[in-house]
Amino acid sequence: MHEPLNAEPTGLTVALARTKGALSIAFDADLPAKGITALFGPSGAGKTSCLRMIAGLDREAMGVLRFGGEIWQESRRRIFVPPHRRRVGYVAQEANLFEHLNVAGNLDFAWRRAGQPTNLNREALVDQFGLRSLLPRRVGALSGGERQRVSIVRTLLSDPKLLLLDEPMSALDGAAREDLLARLESLHARLAIPMIYVSHAVDEVARLADHIVLLDAGRVVAQGLLNATFTRLDLPPALLEAAGAVVEGVVTAYDPVDRLAELTFAGGVLLTPRDHADLGDRLRCRIGGRDVVLTLERQIGSSALNQLRCRVIAVGDADHPSQCLVQLDAGGTTLLARITRRSWRGLELRPGREVWAQVKAVALGA
Numbered sequence: 001m002h003e004p005l006n007a008e009p010t011g012l013t014v015a016l017a018r019t020k021g022a023l024s025i026a027f028d029a030d031l032p033a034k035g036i037t038a039l040f041g042p043s044g045a046g047k048t049s050c051l052r053m054i055a056g057l058d059r060e061a062m063g064v065l066r067f068g069g070e071i072w073q074e075s076r077r078r079i080f081v082p083p084h085r086r087r088v089g090y091v092a093q094e095a096n097l098f099e100h101l102n103v104a105g106n107l108d109f110a111w112r113r114a115g116q117p118t119n120l121n122r123e124a125l126v127d128q129f130g131l132r133s134l135l136p137r138r139v140g141a142l143s144g145g146e147r148q149r150v151s152i153v154r155t156l157l158s159d160p161k162l163l164l165l166d167e168p169m170s171a172l173d174g175a176a177r178e179d180l181l182a183r184l185e186s187l188h189a190r191l192a193i194p195m196i197y198v199s200h201a202v203d204e205v206a207r208l209a210d211h212i213v214l215l216d217a218g219r220v221v222a223q224g225l226l227n228a229t230f231t232r233l234d235l236p237p238a239l240l241e242a243a244g245a246v247v248e249g250v251v252t253a254y255d256p257v258d259r260l261a262e263l264t265f266a267g268g269v270l271l272t273p274r275d276h277a278d279l280g281d282r283l284r285c286r287i288g289g290r291d292v293v294l295t296l297e298r299q300i301g302s303s304a305l306n307q308l309r310c311r312v313i314a315v316g317d318a319d320h321p322s323q324c325l326v327q328l329d330a331g332g333t334t335l336l337a338r339i340t341r342r343s344w345r346g347l348e349l350r351p352g353r354e355v356w357a358q359v360k361a362v363a364l365g366a
Contacts, residue, residue: 018062036208145175
């Protein structure tokens with residue numbers, strides 16, 4: 001698919017609040033006009049509730065919601081644009097397809113209802129999501145992963161101005177989840193409308209998102225670019241387990257025997273497991289704080305294939321008193337290491353000190 005799925009993308013500003021049972025939600029965020037924004041947080045943080053507010057599915061929410069130059073909600077002036085007029089595409093955790101239609105019928109319904117928009121390449125979307133062979137099949141005969149792929153394409157064919165995905169992989173097994181994740185990665189580069197993606201899986205967010213909003217107990221606790229946000233030292237305890245760096249670089253070599261890609265970025269070179277990679281590909285990998293070992297000198301004879309020269313920026317508290325989080329600068333890329341306080345003292349670390357960060361290649365995904 002070569003042409004964009006939509007033109008003139010616009011951003012979203014939201015300041016909405018509501019009480020839902022024991023959870024009090026205050027959703028204040030400014031989301032960019034393009035790319036994928038992730039709403040991330042532990043179960044029960046209010047992620048789906050926030051997504052429903054954006055879609056207009058929660059009339060109890062009070063406040064202001066603007067999408068570009070349009071006001072979708074302003075409680076003070078009693079403005080509330082209903083869901084069908086917001087042109088929002090919503091993909092739920094469970095694919096809601098028309099059971100009486102086959103796959104082709106489900107897709108055609110959405111496309112015709114949108115007026116057969118010429119800015120959409122229906123056939124390219126069908127091929128990109130691997131639906132060609134599924135077109136004549138009844139919905140009841142599809143697997144969970146196939147149903148979700150059909151649901152996403154049907155939603156895209158409705159020509160939305162904003163795409164919302166609510167944990168679309170939560171019900172999928174490993175193979176189906178990986179397949180859909182790879183297809184969404186491919187969509188990312190071509191999608192000209194903003195997407196808001198709800199997840200509590202940090203690996204999904206690391207691969208897909210450009211911008212992130214971190215939620216905890218119904219509140220926005222941090223938001224911004226992916227790496228800058230995940231390497232902050234002031235995250236609440238519920239989110240510290242996900243703390244770590246998301247590094248993006250270019251493939252400069254690939255070893256087909258060991259299936260290792262050489263990923264070059266501003267801070268150096270990382271070897272990361274990949275079944276296949278082409279030279280020039282842009283890839284991401286997540287370096288969890290627990291996967292980093294700090295040394296004062298470059299090591300020889302270590303099984304850790306990756307060693308990056310860094311400078312200590314700052315230190316912060318971890319979620320256990322025996323540990324701390326060390327913020328590092330690797331050539332302009334911020335990394336994070338979780339180490340014991342004994343190690344911090346024993347290595348005589350301090351801001352400005354140069355160290356080597358060791359990272360096992362197997363920790364960087366496959």
